[in-house]
Amino acid sequence: MNPARKPSTAPGSPGALAFDPEAIRAQFPMLGATMHGKPLVYLDNAATTQRPRAVIDSVVEHWSTTNGPVSRGVHALGSLATEKYESARTAAASLLNAEPEFIVFTKGVTDGLNLVARSLGDELLGEGDEVVVTELEHHSNFLPWRQACLRRGAVLRVAPITDSGELDLDALRAMVNGRTRIVAVTHVSNVLGTVVPVSEIVSIARGVGAAVVVDGAQAPGHLPVDVQRLGCDFYAISAHKMFGPAGAGVLYMSPRWVDRLEPAQYGGGMVELASAEESTWITGPHRHEAGTPNTEGAVGLGAAVAFLGSFDRAAARAHERSLRDAIVAGLGQIPKARVYGPAEGAPIVSFGLEGVHAHDLATVLDAEGVAVRAGHMCAQPLMRRLGVPALTRASIAPYNTHAEVEALLDGVRRAGQIFA
Amino acid sequence: MNPARKPSTAPGSPGALAFDPEAIRAQFPMLGATMHGKPLVYLDNAATTQRPRAVIDSVVEHWSTTNGPVSRGVHALGSLATEKYESARTAAASLLNAEPEFIVFTKGVTDGLNLVARSLGDELLGEGDEVVVTELEHHSNFLPWRQACLRRGAVLRVAPITDSGELDLDALRAMVNGRTRIVAVTHVSNVLGTVVPVSEIVSIARGVGAAVVVDGAQAPGHLPVDVQRLGCDFYAISAHKMFGPAGAGVLYMSPRWVDRLEPAQYGGGMVELASAEESTWITGPHRHEAGTPNTEGAVGLGAAVAFLGSFDRAAARAHERSLRDAIVAGLGQIPKARVYGPAEGAPIVSFGLEGVHAHDLATVLDAEGVAVRAGHMCAQPLMRRLGVPALTRASIAPYNTHAEVEALLDGVRRAGQIFA
Amino acid sequence: MLESLYQQILLDHSRHPCHHGRPERFDAEAEGHNPICGDKVRVFVTLKDDGIEEVRFEGAGCAISQASASMMTNALSGLSIDDAKAVRAAFLDLVAAAEPDKSSGERVNEELRSMSEVRRFPARVKCATLAWHALARALGEALKGSGGPPSGSVGGGKTG
Amino acid sequence: MLESLYQQILLDHSRHPCHHGRPERFDAEAEGHNPICGDKVRVFVTLKDDGIEEVRFEGAGCAISQASASMMTNALSGLSIDDAKAVRAAFLDLVAAAEPDKSSGERVNEELRSMSEVRRFPARVKCATLAWHALARALGEALKGSGGPPSGSVGGGKTG
Numbered sequence A, B: 001m002n003p004a005r006k007p008s009t010a011p012g013s014p015g016a017l018a019f020d021p022e023a024i025r026a027q028f029p030m031l032g033a034t035m036h037g038k039p040l041v042y043l044d045n046a047a048t049t050q051r052p053r054a055v056i057d058s059v060v061e062h063w064s065t066t067n068g069p070v071s072r073g074v075h076a077l078g079s080l081a082t083e084k085y086e087s088a089r090t091a092a093a094s095l096l097n098a099e100p101e102f103i104v105f106t107k108g109v110t111d112g113l114n115l116v117a118r119s120l121g122d123e124l125l126g127e128g129d130e131v132v133v134t135e136l137e138h139h140s141n142f143l144p145w146r147q148a149c150l151r152r153g154a155v156l157r158v159a160p161i162t163d164s165g166e167l168d169l170d171a172l173r174a175m176v177n178g179r180t181r182i183v184a185v186t187h188v189s190n191v192l193g194t195v196v197p198v199s200e201i202v203s204i205a206r207g208v209g210a211a212v213v214v215d216g217a218q219a220p221g222h223l224p225v226d227v228q229r230l231g232c233d234f235y236a237i238s239a240h241k242m243f244g245p246a247g248a249g250v251l252y253m254s255p256r257w258v259d260r261l262e263p264a265q266y267g268g269g270m271v272e273l274a275s276a277e278e279s280t281w282i283t284g285p286h287r288h289e290a291g292t293p294n295t296e297g298a299v300g301l302g303a304a305v306a307f308l309g310s311f312d313r314a315a316a317r318a319h320e321r322s323l324r325d326a327i328v329a330g331l332g333q334i335p336k337a338r339v340y341g342p343a344e345g346a347p348i349v350s351f352g353l354e355g356v357h358a359h360d361l362a363t364v365l366d367a368e369g370v371a372v373r374a375g376h377m378c379a380q381p382l383m384r385r386l387g388v389p390a391l392t393r394a395s396i397a398p399y400n401t402h403a404e405v406e407a408l409l410d411g412v413r414r415a416g417q418i419f420a
Numbered sequence C, D: 001m002l003e004s005l006y007q008q009i010l011l012d013h014s015r016h017p018c019h020h021g022r023p024e025r026f027d028a029e030a031e032g033h034n035p036i037c038g039d040k041v042r043v044f045v046t047l048k049d050d051g052i053e054e055v056r057f058e059g060a061g062c063a064i065s066q067a068s069a070s071m072m073t074n075a076l077s078g079l080s081i082d083d084a085k086a087v088r089a090a091f092l093d094l095v096a097a098a099e100p101d102k103s104s105g106e107r108v109n110e111e112l113r114s115m116s117e118v119r120r121f122p123a124r125v126k127c128a129t130l131a132w133h134a135l136a137r138a139l140g141e142a143l144k145g146s147g148g149p150p151s152g153s154v155g156g157g158k159t160g
């Protein structure tokens, strides 16, 4: 079977036929690079995606025409900068189907989740209370909760996955009880591509009055996200995982929390009155945005949202899925290769090659210009569960092609030969 | 007296004669803008400076040639990105005269100071312990300490300033005692331009074993900074106040702290081992950099450091000083105008015009294209001390000119006429 | 442009505000505070059977916030609640909307119309609307919840 | 390029490492851990009067870290401390320095020289040097503080 011959559309998605990965690809300056003398095959998109020209240009334009102090200046330039900043908030809100007043700018998912673990943890957790996370969590949605539990005398409970890499929802249900204050889950596993049924988890948590915090790092690049439909209390994303710049992200806070949650940081821009005796914070998302905002990051994030809206996303999904299927099928033909994770999921494929360490495999691929991730992928608890020290991961974006999948599979075969 | 006729050099600085603000100016795309139909006169540099082409280009180049995952990837692109990130750390280290292993990347000063107030506050402060700050502090170096004290049952003490706007060092000395655990001071006041004698404060604090935390937001754009000579424990700066991008900054942590201070955030990149039972953090600055780093921000910060090294800084200081003197002298000629702050200081001039509210004054200036700051400038305790609700502030960068000072003074005179 | 913002009438109102000072009795009050500039205004409403008897205010701040508060007390004292709401809506549209309705200028008096130039200074719009937002909160209270407070960065902080 | 990195000799060492396994007695030991890939290696040193009797190791990891550890035990067992230090310095220079000294290649044996290609893969340099850094820590201990541990992200975490 030759995966390159597979059409780049899934059956039954008619609009998908129009999707042209090359047209997307052409918008990314970085994708023309060569590595070790070979054309770059970038399959490390779950770590960070590339930035399209529209994102780059938006930031350059901001720096050249609207750069000034946000929210504080009386002058015209300050107003221009503020407008740019706030319209990026509106763009982010539309991406998640939220209102802008519930969108807090952060440095990224790790920053957003730490904010929630700090402020919500301190507010909700007492001695003997419980926080439920899952075996799928990235360290960024695991350690902040572990440490919050340690600080507050609460108990961290880790919901297991099934052998096929799905969240074991029954086990989670059994774990949630009257002491559960917070359930923190990833939306999409960065290792296995598993899509977690967040709405179901929200109804389970609602049953005991627990808050639900979602790590959305891997979601908006691949799936439509609707925080109102999910019904969660918090949802964190990073721009750099969806074609925007690093250092920028947003944290959705539900109406229940945004105006009353204690800020995790204090400083300029979130103050109503400040004195040693009495200090009060404003309401609204700026409450949680102490300090000069990363306006350029927000502008780039807004441009990334616009970029995501510039092509047929259902068609892109079908294309990504066909690439994923080609990788899984191709690896299935390679002796000693093993794919981890569920049959269905986001286009993130982790695999191993018996007798070859993940890092050696990745280095063989690197020498061919193929960039993949190898290691524990910031998910040590999951690695332990899978019984491996490390895996190799290929993660897909709409600009990837079937020819690139072939390059990946060739490299894996090559590694098999070298280490035979 | 016509300040525009003053030479742009201070006596006794020979190299200064070579300094040409127009040559600097030409490197800033934003400075060619018009506002309300008038050429932009940007005198709000203490809020945020403009970004030169070299900074913009460095980020664009990174996005086009080296954008990839930092510190985690096995592949060549990851190594290129890591190299960019770490050489920005080296650049920041050289700016502060520190070693790179003591340089932690942050979102900016507010982020850095909150990190220290959280981690150091939790480590050092107990019931009845004391933290000393000053009346000069920006909210970002005031509120994190106030809140840390509230959390830990400690006492916040506020060292006064003299009537001329200098820190009252004797009063601070009298305030520091055996219960003092932390002294947190600004290096340069963002309102008055006061330069605080940090070294003296360090020796006072050392006498009682207290740690010294310095808010360096306004310093490196104007002064040489040498953290080893200052002897402080922590020093925080923001790139956007020194010609770099927003969303990027560094926190210097002295050797005494960097490897042992508890991180304020947890997540990817700072973990040694992670499990529910036992988790350990790496040593070195990455310990305090959870999450995907803002590589583009770091790259821009590194380019900003290079930009600062691209011209004669002593000459630039002399030029800035001559502009400051011209503003002070010019305001001295305007009836009802009053300048606040010490005779000597950084090129930041706050002033009032009797009978005209600071915001109206700033709006009159804005209509003339002159961008200044008006308000409490995130320093409400200082405003209370000065007995004013708000002030207007002109803050200078090397690209400002004497013609721009004239435009400012014309605008102030105009406001005086309108509100006569 | 500057002349059309800081017209004589605005300067006069800011220097000699009308209906200024706390009344002896009032039916409702609310405060507006702009944390960015420190402007504060407190609005007092005295009601009568068929509407507003008088609106008064006290506070300190820039010429724009003071003049706007003063003009507001002139424009609304004596109006029915519905008429006051209509004037308020027209004024807010005039000074703050991205594309104001053509009729808004006609639905406010000449004094209020003179403030329309403030729209060219987006950062000052909050000054011009401060008293009007406080009024909405005061009336919301007076009318037991009709309307309700606008959210956002004005007021409503939590003590930390 | 790939062939010169993963040469037969490297593959052989990684599959059949020399001096592998914890010795019954040893004078010093230290662990190296690369938190990025999870590679771990523990180095044991037995001393004799005039230097190193034997270096052994145990651990698990990628081919590069295992082969490098194995080659190290071959190269250093039996050397004087000073000679061992010199070989270590030359090896580190060869695989990790931005501009390696020309003589470094000559100052290590052929096995070690075969690893020089790793310098083209900067992210893998840590794998090649892991055991060597652990050795320095072990020797530092054996020699009561001579040298001392290199700082950085290898080892030394604090339990949280």
Ligand SMILES: Cc1ncc(COP(=O)(O)O)c(C=O)c1O
Residues within 6 Å of the ligand: A268, A291, A292, A293, B046, B047, B108, B109, B110, B111, B138, B140, B141, B186, B188, B189, B190, B215, B217, B218, B238
């Ligand atoms: C003296 C001082 N400290 C702290 C800050 C906060 O810096 P940032 O907003 O970049 O976090 C500023 C500027 O806003 C400042 O001028």
Ligand SMILES: Cc1ncc(COP(=O)(O)O)c(C=O)c1O
Residues within 6 Å of the ligand: A046, A047, A108, A109, A110, A111, A138, A140, A141, A186, A188, A189, A190, A215, A217, A218, A238, B268, B291, B292, B293
């Ligand atoms: C599932 C998941 N959660 C959290 C993160 C952390 O995101 P960031 O590094 O952008 O803070 C990542 C990516 O690194 C991720 O894949």
